[in-house]
Amino acid sequence: MSQIRPLFKREFLGYFRSPVAYVFLVSFLVISVSLAFSRYGNFFKNGTASLESYFIFFPWLFMFIVPAVGMRLWSEEKRAGTIELLFTLPITTLEAVLGKFLAGWAFLTLATLLSFPMALTVGFLGQPDWGVMAATYLGAILMAGAYLGICALTSALTKNQVISFVLSLAACAVFVFLGLSSFTTTLESILPVSVADMVSNFSFVTHFEAFTKGIIDPKDVIFFLSLMGFTLFLNVVALER
Amino acid sequence: MIEVTGLVKTYGTKRAVDDISFKVNRGEILGFLGPNGAGKSTTMKMLTGFIRPDAGTATIGGIDVTVDPVAVKRQLGYLPESAPAYPEMTVEEFLCFIAEVRGFRTAAAKRERVEHVLGLTHLNSVRSQTIETLSKGYKQRVGFAQALIHNPPALILDEPTDGLDPNQKNEVRTLIKNMAAEKAVILSTHILEEVDAICTRVIIIARGRVVADETPAALRARQPGARLDEIFRTLTA
Structure with missing residues (x-):
């Protein structure tokens, strides 16, 4: 497992060796902040000292933005042929998968944490509940990991980055839409309520919402962690096949 | 150092590598020759543990690639084709x-x-x-x-001189020669002069099978007076 460190380092710094990191971080912050200030977010109009109107868009934003980070993880290695180099180094597939995933996750965590001026603004203007805010950040980071797990997996399936992006987007969208009320009502009309309930339980939106209210429910934490574990397991299987 | 027995790899219905066996000792430089698509790269990829053989075994330093791939990779230096x-x-x-x-x-x-x-x-x-x-x-x-x-004690080089100018080719060959004394080296090539220049042994494969495994001198002796590429053509035709 000590082999994870150099792989992590290479992958994480790799984002900054090309313009990818800067383009990504800037557009992520611009989009997320402008959504919060937009008439859909009502950051000021709400008159509450919280970041709820900032984080409310995160499940949607991540749906587009995490595939952009995840699509290159394996597709790029396959296209450039460096995968042959990587897998003839003395590492196991699991170490490679974890090294890459953790690097991508750390990058997304960095992107999320770079919104700290928003938190400072709220702190300057009022008395926010810092506990709720910390829980929200935790939730966002966990959710980012779950999205990334899916994207890493789809990226391992193809050497074409466009296909990888579209597949990731589609897969992530499923996990977002499962939680929409209009979708669940349709589902309930076809399936028994208990089954529909179970399906909508897989939605990122519902699991993330609890965090934004300051509730760290072990159920939600375990949901995101187990989804990561499962997708990473499939990732190893997909690469070893 | 490197030992290969009965290696087989099939892609779909095409048998890329068909029952290949050979041995390379320390101090040897094995030239791996064959027309394009003969199975050179596939054999090398199986040796390095990058792809799994359908049958047969490859051991490096006594360790089976399919049993402990990480230990094998530690002992191996590998230059993949086109050096990614x-x-x-x-x-x-x-x-x-x-x-x-x-x-x-x-x-x-x-x-x-x-x-x-x-x-x-x-x-x-x-x-x-x-x-x-x-x-x-x-x-x-x-x-x-x-x-x-x-x-590494074992070195596998897939077309190491591909794309180099004559001076660079010469340089790389000298480099390989100089360190070959304590290593087992396999290099694939389709440049026949390379065989004469550095290899101590030659294996020619065609359609996934070994058609010749001998010293460069023995290869020449097959058709006295003929050029190497003529011998190559007869063997692989």
Whole structure:
């Protein structure tokens, strides 16, 4: 497992060796902040000292933005042929998968944490509940990991980055839409309520919402962690096949 | 050092490698020859543990590739065909990364290894250039440097002189020759002069099968007076 460190380092710094990191971080912050200030977010109009109107868009934003980070993880290695180099180094597939995933996750965590001026603004203007805010950040980071797990997996399936992006987007969208009320009502009309309930339980939106209210429910934490574990397991299987 | 028995690999209905067996000892440089698509690269990929053979075994230093691939990879230096490397990294960053994965963790040990291979492959002048800006010859040398960084007892080189100019070719050959004394080396090529220049033994494969396994002199003796490429053509036709 000590082999994870150099792989992590290479992958994480790799984002900054090309313009990818800067383009990504800037557009992520611009989009997320402008959504919060937009008439859909009502950051000021709400008159509450919280970041709820900032984080409310995160499940949607991540749906587009995490595939952009995840699509290159394996597709790029396959296209450039460096995968042959990587897998003839003395590492196991699991170490490679974890090294890459953790690097991508750390990058997304960095992107999320770079919104700290928003938190400072709220702190300057009022008395926010810092506990709720910390829980929200935790939730966002966990959710980012779950999205990334899916994207890493789809990226391992193809050497074409466009296909990888579209597949990731589609897969992530499923996990977002499962939680929409209009979708669940349709589902309930076809399936028994208990089954529909179970399906909508897989939605990122519902699991993330609890965090934004300051509730760290072990159920939600375990949901995101187990989804990561499962997708990473499939990732190893997909690469070893 | 390297031992291959009954290796088979099938892609769909095409048998790319069909029951190949051979042995390479320390101090030997084995030239792996054959027309394009004969199964050279596939055999090498199976030896390095990158792809799984359908049947047969390959052992390096007595360790079976399919049983303990990581242990085999530790003893192996491998230059894949067309020398892939991370294009956005500089030569130095890339070699440092490889050194680190190869187990040189302290800054001093890493530095020592990287400096050593940079000197060996004459890469000092481009060390802080990103790999994507390098010419084919330099890229090939980066791939070569990467394979040598941990001074492996077994070296597998897939077309090491491909894309190099005659001077560079000569340089790489000298390099291989100089370190071959304590290593087992396999190199694939379709340049026949290379065989005469450095190889101590030749294996010719055609359609996934070994058609000749002998010294360059014995190969020449098959058709006295004929040129190597004529002998090659008769064997692989």
